[in-house]
Amino acid sequence: MKKFLLTLFLSVISMLLFAQAKKPVIMIVPSDVFCVSHGYTMNVNANGKDQVLPDYKKCMQSSDEMRMVITKMGVIMADRGFPLKDLEQTLKSIDTQSAELAMLTSKGGAAVAETPIDVLKRTAKADIIMDIDFNVKRQGPSNYITFNLRGLDAYTNKQVAAAAGTGKPSSAANVDLLLEEAVLSHMDAFNGQLQNFFNDMFTNGREVALVIRVWDNAGVDLEQEFDVNGTNDQLDFHIENWLTANTVNGRFSTIDATATMLRFEQVRIPMMFNLNGREVAMDTRRYISNLSRYLAGPPFNIQCKIYQRGLGEAWLIIGEK
Amino acid sequence: MKKSALTIIVLLLTLVILVGQTRKERKAMYDSQYNYELACLGVGNDGTKLLKVWGYGKKVDNAIYDAKRTSVAAVIFRGIPAGNGAAPTPSLLPVDGYEQHMDFFDEFFKDGGMYLSFVNLTTDGTPGGSDNIKMSHGYKVAVSASINFNELRKYLQDKGIIKRLDAGF
Numbered sequence: 001m002k003k004f005l006l007t008l009f010l011s012v013i014s015m016l017l018f019a020q021a022k023k024p025v026i027m028i029v030p031s032d033v034f035c036v037s038h039g040y041t042m043n044v045n046a047n048g049k050d051q052v053l054p055d056y057k058k059c060m061q062s063s064d065e066m067r068m069v070i071t072k073m074g075v076i077m078a079d080r081g082f083p084l085k086d087l088e089q090t091l092k093s094i095d096t097q098s099a100e101l102a103m104l105t106s107k108g109g110a111a112v113a114e115t116p117i118d119v120l121k122r123t124a125k126a127d128i129i130m131d132i133d134f135n136v137k138r139q140g141p142s143n144y145i146t147f148n149l150r151g152l153d154a155y156t157n158k159q160v161a162a163a164a165g166t167g168k169p170s171s172a173a174n175v176d177l178l179l180e181e182a183v184l185s186h187m188d189a190f191n192g193q194l195q196n197f198f199n200d201m202f203t204n205g206r207e208v209a210l211v212i213r214v215w216d217n218a219g220v221d222l223e224q225e226f227d228v229n230g231t232n233d234q235l236d237f238h239i240e241n242w243l244t245a246n247t248v249n250g251r252f253s254t255i256d257a258t259a260t261m262l263r264f265e266q267v268r269i270p271m272m273f274n275l276n277g278r279e280v281a282m283d284t285r286r287y288i289s290n291l292s293r294y295l296a297g298p299p300f301n302i303q304c305k306i307y308q309r310g311l312g313e314a315w316l317i318i319g320e321k
Numbered sequence: 322m323k324k325s326a327l328t329i330i331v332l333l334l335t336l337v338i339l340v341g342q343t344r345k346e347r348k349a350m351y352d353s354q355y356n357y358e359l360a361c362l363g364v365g366n367d368g369t370k371l372l373k374v375w376g377y378g379k380k381v382d383n384a385i386y387d388a389k390r391t392s393v394a395a396v397i398f399r400g401i402p403a404g405n406g407a408a409p410t411p412s413l414l415p416v417d418g419y420e421q422h423m424d425f426f427d428e429f430f431k432d433g434g435m436y437l438s439f440v441n442l443t444t445d446g447t448p449g450g451s452d453n454i455k456m457s458h459g460y461k462v463a464v465s466a467s468i469n470f471n472e473l474r475k476y477l478q479d480k481g482i483i484k485r486l487d488a489g490f
Binding site: 020021023024079080163166181184186189192193195198202271 | 410
């Protein structure tokens with residue numbers, strides 16, 4: 001009897017643990033404006049084009065003020081249940097990976113090309129990036145702070161929360177104190193908007209992008225007609241019908257549609273799905289694998305390759321694995 | 322002569338009616354639970370909010386207690402407007418939050434209720450000058466209050482009145 005009760009208790013606990021959506025990872029990143037205006041940049045030659053890009057490592061090693069702001073915001077976010085992914089530690093991890101990438105070359109001798117933000121996003125896997133920028137300005141004998149904080153959804157690159165404003169000038173308070181004041185002043189409004197974003201996510205689903213492509217040897221394209229339950233239509237319309245049935249409230253937008261490519265944006269995927277009687281968190285890769293299974297079945301019988309591109313975008317390339 | 326006397330009477334009656342309506346409106350405004358009069362005094366210490374709040378009462382002490390209650394209610398249902406270098410703070414609940422949790426808030430805001438744990442007055446003694454206005458049926462008093470915002474938010478979260486930011490994750 002005791003064993004049965006223990007099993008029952010553990011089952012309930014495990015179900016409760018599984019019935020949680022994936023917690024978004026949040027990371028604070030200095031804005032491009034801050035890095036460029038303070039000289040924390042590096043020059044990169046990409047395809048013969050010189051580009052000035054932010055050097056986050058240099059910024060974190062040189063700017064006491066930025067470190068202080070990030071620490072203060074980290075304390076507030078941890079208190080709200082979101083310990084932040086640390087930029088400095090992430091950069092160290094990137095260094096290790098960079099060493100590995102440096103060894104990686106193609107047969108023709110080409111190296112892997114990525115911008116720093118690509119590397120950062122890839123390594124950190126931050127769902128939400130808090131893009132921070134501030135300036136210490138002077139008005140007569142007084143200092144004041146202009147503060148700009150943007151919450152960017154890495155899935156969609158949309159701005160989901162923001163707080164910006166100018167602090168009260170003070171001749172007595174030092175810059176660190178004014179910066180702390182700016183953080184304290186803006187974080188509640190920022191978190192209020194973040195809460196609205198999460199509420200919307202739980203009500204209307206996670207917003208992602210999906211792309212359907214065709215291998216050149218597929219022998220099938222998106223305009224080929226199939227008969228599904230007596231409805232004869234092109235493959236792209238059958239895919240749209242599947243999305244209508246499997247998105248929250250049938251919400252998605254078809255951005256591009258050709259014989260070889262379909263692009264869907266603002267696809268609202270559910271936060272959870274049922275796996276063997278358990279509610280588990282849904283992600284883009286898992287979601288598109290359901291579409292892959294649908295296309296693998298009759299009458300389509302099409303094999304597909306799943307390719308995850310970033311956190312909020314997945315590709316399905318039809319024709320073969 | 323008769324005509325001008327009649328005109329004066331009509332004018333006086335109109336004035337009386339107008340004044341009567343204003344009083345009615347004013348009473349409705351004072352009695353309304355949605356009537357929060359407050360201004361932000363600046364950025365408070367970590368986890369606190371600094372406000373100037375007005376309260377009404379037959380005596381100055383009653384008005385101060387009303388201001389204390391108003392300050393906590395405003396933080397929960399109204400939010401704090403921007404001012405003195407501080408950004409606005411959104412409300413902890415929507416404007417109809419009281420109606421949604423009436424039993425809880427009736428208990429929370431009762432005389433000597435739990436709301437007092439989250440408000441500290443920074444005004445010493447009885448407010449004076451423009452912060453202490455004698456009205457026909459009592460006093461309108463302004464006090465500076467420091468609200469323990471983080472503790473209030475955590476308390477309401479623990480009681481299930483508001484959601485945690487990471488709720489559902």
